[in-house]
Amino acid sequence: MTIFNGERISAKVFQVDKERMKNGWYSDVYFRNINEILEKLSEENYTFKGKDIGNIEVEMQIFPRRRPFCIVGGVDEALAILKSTSGSDKFEVEACQDGEKAYYRGNPALIEPVMKIRGRYRDFSTLETPILGSLTEASRIATNVYRVMEAARGKDILFFPARFAHYKLQALHGYAYSLGVNAYNEDYGTNSQRYVSTDEQGAWWGGKGGGTISHSYIASFMGDTVEAMLQFCRLMPLEVNRIALVDFDNDCVGTSLKILKMMFNKYLKLLKEGKQKEAQRYKLFGVRPDTSSSLRDKRIEPLGNKKLDNGVNARLVFKLRNYVDQAYLNWNLANEDIEIAQKYCENVKIIVTGGFNPDKINDFEKSQVPVDVYGVGSWLLSNSSKEGTSNDYTADVVRVKVDGKWLDMAKVGRTPCSSDKLKKIDFSKI
Numbered sequence: 001m002t003i004f005n006g007e008r009i010s011a012k013v014f015q016v017d018k019e020r021m022k023n024g025w026y027s028d029v030y031f032r033n034i035n036e037i038l039e040k041l042s043e044e045n046y047t048f049k050g051k052d053i054g055n056i057e058v059e060m061q062i063f064p065r066r067r068p069f070c071i072v073g074g075v076d077e078a079l080a081i082l083k084s085t086s087g088s089d090k091f092e093v094e095a096c097q098d099g100e101k102a103y104y105r106g107n108p109a110l111i112e113p114v115m116k117i118r119g120r121y122r123d124f125s126t127l128e129t130p131i132l133g134s135l136t137e138a139s140r141i142a143t144n145v146y147r148v149m150e151a152a153r154g155k156d157i158l159f160f161p162a163r164f165a166h167y168k169l170q171a172l173h174g175y176a177y178s179l180g181v182n183a184y185n186e187d188y189g190t191n192s193q194r195y196v197s198t199d200e201q202g203a204w205w206g207g208k209g210g211g212t213i214s215h216s217y218i219a220s221f222m223g224d225t226v227e228a229m230l231q232f233c234r235l236m237p238l239e240v241n242r243i244a245l246v247d248f249d250n251d252c253v254g255t256s257l258k259i260l261k262m263m264f265n266k267y268l269k270l271l272k273e274g275k276q277k278e279a280q281r282y283k284l285f286g287v288r289p290d291t292s293s294s295l296r297d298k299r300i301e302p303l304g305n306k307k308l309d310n311g312v313n314a315r316l317v318f319k320l321r322n323y324v325d326q327a328y329l330n331w332n333l334a335n336e337d338i339e340i341a342q343k344y345c346e347n348v349k350i351i352v353t354g355g356f357n358p359d360k361i362n363d364f365e366k367s368q369v370p371v372d373v374y375g376v377g378s379w380l381l382s383n384s385s386k387e388g389t390s391n392d393y394t395a396d397v398v399r400v401k402v403d404g405k406w407l408d409m410a411k412v413g414r415t416p417c418s419s420d421k422l423k424k425i426d427f428s429k430i
Contacts, residue, residue, distance in 0.1 A: 237308050245288050
């Protein structure tokens with residue numbers, strides 16, 4: 001399913017735990033207490049100032065507090081929670097689309113609600129906690145992805161945080177990543193692709209997991225990265241990109257050169273035999289240095305500064321690009337094969353992973369480090385105020401219905417706000 005086409009994800013996709021959600025299992029207990037009190041007051045026909053408090057109708061607005069804006073995610077899941085637990089006929093709901101921006105400037109009169117709910121409060125009082133949680137989680141990651149895309153100037157970002165969160169969150173996280181990439185493409189007119197590492201991360205939007213070889217896979221070949229890569233190429237389907245992990249021996253350049261030569265020889269031999277499709281099995285898509293921040297690659301001369309010496313640093317990438325581009329010059333080639341070899345080498349992408357965040361990526365881009373693709377993991381899940389990624393949502397009752405009229409009723413510091421992005425929800429269509 002695509003995003004930004006005006007359609008919403010079907011409520012069925014989210015598999016909401018209807019009974020426990022309705023009973024407040026996922027809610028802060030004080031909301032359950034509120035619900036219980038209001039129900040009892042209704043049964044007692046209790047009134048206060050002549051008003052039926054147990055059946056009071058309210059307007060609640062929900063907004064994020066990330067500056068200057070966040071990429072909104074989790075709205076469709078919030079709507080699924082409302083529809084699945086309380087019956088859509090009980091509410092009047094307005095909401096924006098997942099993937100849109102919501103700005104926050106700190107002024108309570110200038111907030112941008114992403115959702116408004118009108119209805120009897122006790123019918124949805126217990127849903128505030130899970131709704132805010134869904135919005136917060138998805139929006140945080142979508143916005144983090146957008147920030148990384150900005151730092152990378154639109155270069156493709158591999159979504160690699162699966163191992164840093166519970167597996168049941170993968171579908172939500174992968175969907176949020178998709179929102180962030182699409183939002184960046186919309187704003188900047190780019191066509192960055194979406195790459196997730198597990199099938200579950202693509203479950204809500206039709207993506208499929210992909211990836212490279214692993215260090216453990218290389219170890220299974222007695223540490224021989226070349227042989228591990230050759231078998232990968234021979235046995236994996238053509239649609240799987242051939243990306244070599246090249247830091248197993250802490251010699252990214254040396255390992256890359258060995259792989260390049262061996263794979264090109266296979267490639268050229270099959271081409272000359274007229275087996276063009278089979279030759280594509282040995283087309284090297286990219287090399288991936290993943291050097292630990294505690295190590296200095298063998299080819300990097302020490303400067304005495306770990307930031308400049310260790311891990312996947314700018315000097316290593318420049319060196320790797322230079323050696324890969326010129327590798328064919330050291331091959332014993334027939335004249336007619338030189339151009340083929342040159343293009344083969346120059347088309348190999350450099351995909352970097354290992355501790356990348358917006359600051360490091362921005363430094364690389366400012367220095368024009370020849371990276372083609374960034375793999376980013378744990379930072380995309382971060383919620384550190386120091387990093388400026390805090391993305392909590394707030395829900396406030398801002399109006400109550402009295403004698404058929406909506407009256408402003410918000411705590412000090414809050415006021416009813418609106419947004420032209422809010423659209424009335426037809427629950428029959430989700």
